[in-house]
Amino acid sequence: MRSPNRAALAALVAEATVDCYNDSECVTGFYTMLDEHLELPFQTFLLGTEVTVSGIDLADERIVVICARGRSRQRIPILDLPLPTPPPAGAQWIEAYRHWLRYVRA
Numbered sequence: 001m002r003s004p005n006r007a008a009l010a011a012l013v014a015e016a017t018v019d020c021y022n023d024s025e026c027v028t029g030f031y032t033m034l035d036e037h038l039e040l041p042f043q044t045f046l047l048g049t050e051v052t053v054s055g056i057d058l059a060d061e062r063i064v065v066i067c068a069r070g071r072s073r074q075r076i077p078i079l080d081l082p083l084p085t086p087p088p089a090g091a092q093w094i095e096a097y098r099h100w101l102r103y104v105r106a
Contacts, residue, residue, distance in 0.1 A: 004092050012096035013104055023105060024061055031056065031063050031098040036079070037090035046076065046086045053081065063097065 003010065012093050016029040041054045046067060055066040057075065064075040079098055083091055 004095055006099075008092070009096050009099040012092060013100045016093070016096060017100070026100065026105070027061050027063065028058070030093065030100065031058050034063065034097070037093050039089040040079065042084060042088040046082065066084045081095055 016033045017026045020026045020029050027079050041052050043052055050071045051067040053065050057064050063078045063079050065081050067074050067076055078094055
């Protein structure tokens with residue numbers, strides 16, 4: 001999957017943030033889109049160790065993923081997560097969230 005271009009990212013941002021009045025509501029909008037569209041679970045590597053990304057959550061007004069290895073679980077900010085190649089379906093919503101944080105959020 002290629003990274004979405006700016007126009008595609010802008011369209012995703014607009015969809016996730018429609019009817020949002022503040023940053024907290026926007027983050028919730030992105031969380032909702034990720035919850036609906038990001039294909040879980042998927043495998044990736046974190047610090048050289050294979051982990052299973054088994055879920056997403058909201059924590060302190062940011063989106064985190066739940067990574068598992070064996071019986072251990074850890075929450076990682078979604079933007080810090082290295083994606084596998086090819087990325088899972090719905091990964092364009094992660095890029096849209098990143099775009100919003102960098103360029104749109106005031």
